[in-house]
Amino acid sequence: MKIVTQVKLMPEADQAAALRSTLRTVNEAANWVSGVAFERGVPREYELRKHTYAELKVQGLGAQAAQHVIKKTRDAYTTLKANIKAGNLGKPGSKRRRKAESKPITFRPEAAQPYDDRCLSWQYDRQTVSIWTTAGRLKNIRLPGRRPRLEPAPQAPARPAKKLQVKGTKSAKRLLKKRSRKEARHTAGVNHIISKTIVTTAERTGYGIALEDLTGIRSRVRLRKDQRTSLHSWSFHQLASFVEYKAKRAGVPLVYVDPAYTSQQCSECGHIDRKNRVDRATFACRSCGALMHADDNASHNLARKGETMWTAGRESRVPATP
Known part of the structure; x- marks a missing residue:
């Protein structure tokens, strides 16, 4: 099971500008990768990486950012293919489906960009994060004052089964069977x-x-x-x-x-x-x-x-x- 929480960063003005610029850069790169994928018939991620990774590094993206741009683009085409197969874009020959199939996928200038623990790290004790950007790594970006809750607090068990087994009375056995069912x-x-x-x-x-x-x-x-x-x-x-x-x-x-x-x-x-x-x-x-x-x-x-x-x-x- 994956637990997801949404946290809003609270950057200073210069930090916000760097983050905004980074989003635009990675999404421009994703649009370029999308064009390459479209021209080559949307190859597998490994094949797409061979045609794009080196150029993304030349464009100034870090290694992890480049990997995520490629994967994000390939995943977008996988989703498109699934939607077409499921009929979500209409029947073959429909205007909406022809439009989706006739051109590369494009990303908005500030579309979301995946990050991992190499691109972003959390400092819970200081309530800050450090994050990779095209302008260098930004440190001490503030988090909201209240720490996000990532998992529910453990609840005290009500009469654990082990205690009932040890007790061994008829009522305890009935309760165990009831709980088992x-x-x-x-x-x-x-x-x-x-x-x-x-x-x-x-x-x-x-x-x-x-x-x-x-x-x-x-x-x-x-x-x-x-x-x-x-x-x-x-x-x-x-x-x-x-x-x-x-x-x-x-x-x-x-x-x-x-x-x-x-x-x-x-x-x-x-x-x-x-x-x-x-x-x-x-x-x-x-x-x-x-x-x-x-x-x-x-x-x-x-x-x-x-x-x-x-x-x-x-x-x-x-x-x-x-």
């Missing part, structure tokens, strides 16, 4: 919602579904003690079975793929290295320099494996119950 209903409800969303999205966009074969995950994966409860209490098999029967009912292709190395392999160049995973959320390829969210990278690898299996004639299958 409630958790099972909640899990099934959430799994139904997730599986329905996955299948309807695949059906609408004309794609198939590739799921990781997680047979034996509970015995294979080593986790910290505080992570074990969430893993062992959630029904991965149930979610997979819900996705499968909904996919069959909707006529959506589904395959199970080997998850080996999907988190370590670069989806752009194929390089495999444990060090590619910088942290839980960040993937940075040590071979080609691709930078993306780790889950995004893994999903591309799973999609490619699924496509390979499907074209090879493998039928959908459900792994053995753990």
Whole structure:
């Protein structure tokens, strides 16, 4: 789960001017990259990077800013393609669709620009941030006086299950069973919602579904003690079975793929290295320099494996119950 919070910076006049100028510069660069992508038939991000990265550095963009400009542009074309396929821009030949397909995507002068922890850092104790700009790194940009709340305060549990188990009375056992049934209903409800969303999205966009074969995950994966409860209490098999029967009912292709190395392999160049995973959320390829969210990278690898299996004639299958 990704937690997002919106924070408004409070720059001084000269800092605001530098930030505004930076936005204009990176979006002008994105428009240039978009033109290159359009001329070359919108290649994959890695291929697009080969044609644009060096020039962006010459234009004065830092390495990370250049990477984000390229990824932002490629993502915009991915979104456009998905909207066209879903029919959101009208039928083939419609005026709106012809207009979208006939020219490069353009970015507004002050359109949003992605930043990461190399471009922006937070100083919570001083309530300031430092941020990269085309005029150099700006420091001590003030944040609002109240610190943004990034996660909810922990709530005290009501009569933990362990205490009820130790108590061992009939009323405690009844309460445990009642709580267990409630958790099972909640899990099934959430799994139904997730599986329905996955299948309807695949059906609408004309794609198939590739799921990781997680047979034996509970015995294979080593986790910290505080992570074990969430893993062992959630029904991965149930979610997979819900996705499968909904996919069959909707006529959506589904395959199970080997998850080996999907988190370590670069989806752009194929390089495999444990060090590619910088942290839980960040993937940075040590071979080609691709930078993306780790889950995004893994999903591309799973999609490619699924496509390979499907074209090879493998039928959908459900792994053995753990």
